[in-house]
Amino acid sequence: MLWPHHSWRNTELFWIWHYQFLQDNGYQLRPKFRPDWKPNWKTDDDILWSEESLIYSNPSIMDATRIKDKKLVTLNKVSRTRFPYEVDLALFPTSPPLSDDPKNHCVPIYEVLQSPYEFDVRRFSTLGEFLDAFRQMFHGLEFTHRNFMAHGDITILNVILDSNRLYPKGSHPIHPSMNAKFTGFASHITRTKCWPRYYLIDFGSSR
Incomplete structure (x- = not known):
């Protein structure tokens, strides 16, 4: 999907705010998501041929490079308030013995990161x-x-x-x-x- 605009889309702000957090945890987002990024196109025609104008149709999905081995991975943003069981259920088949079953076609999950920003509700302090x-x-x-x-x-x-x-x-x-x-x-x-x-x-x- 192409996004003909010269600045960030609202759905991309989540990843921009998490750029440094993800980097600190071993994942590198594309340069576009650096907080100091500026678009390199000058005309509307340039936008159509720019990789930086591409966006995912699902705003919860993002690609990143795992720094330690340069492996391309997919990130998935999950709201525990809206989907309280998704993370636990998704992790269930990813460890032995279920992960060793040849009939297991559930997507592998490398790790789960807890966002330092609370987008749903403030946590209890006491x-x-x-x-x-x-x-x-x-x-x-x-x-x-x-x-x-x-x-x-x-x-x-x-x-x-x-x-x-x-x-x-x-x-x-x-x-x-x-x-x-x-x-x-x-x-x-x-x-x-x-x-x-x-x-x-x-x-x-x-x-």
């Missing part, structure tokens, strides 16, 4: 913050059951928190860790300083 989240959820369940409601689908995907207090200056609605204009990371405080409120959502399976 045990008290963690316990407060569960306390609120138990209160919510007790409330619904006391009023003869059964949620029927309590999972991590159906629990949200009001992030307004965590990000006093606001944040992006899709990536709360980014500022509202998606130009940098949003300033934040800890849960202990604001004690945010958690909510149950998605009552499609409720009775």
Whole structure:
């Protein structure tokens, strides 16, 4: 796919922000993803013939070179909030004895890296913050059951928190860790300083 534009696409910003992190962990992205990169084309015709104008149709996929052996590898960005089991299930068949089975055609995974940036939600800083989240959820369940409601689908995907207090200056609605204009990371405080409120959502399976 060609991208006729002179700067980065929004879907590529994730990789630009992770350029140094990936390099420190042994993976080299193409020069285009260096934070100081500038396009080398001068006209629209140059864009069509430039390798740097190519993008993946899937923004979660990226190529990189493993520094230690110059091997070309594929990187896959996974949201543990949206897909909490994907990483564990993908790793399951990649170690013996399953990896030795000739009928195993699951893609091999070399390693899993934890992003230093939290794009889904801020992590708990203390045990008290963690316990407060569960306390609120138990209160919510007790409330619904006391009023003869059964949620029927309590999972991590159906629990949200009001992030307004965590990000006093606001944040992006899709990536709360980014500022509202998606130009940098949003300033934040800890849960202990604001004690945010958690909510149950998605009552499609409720009775």
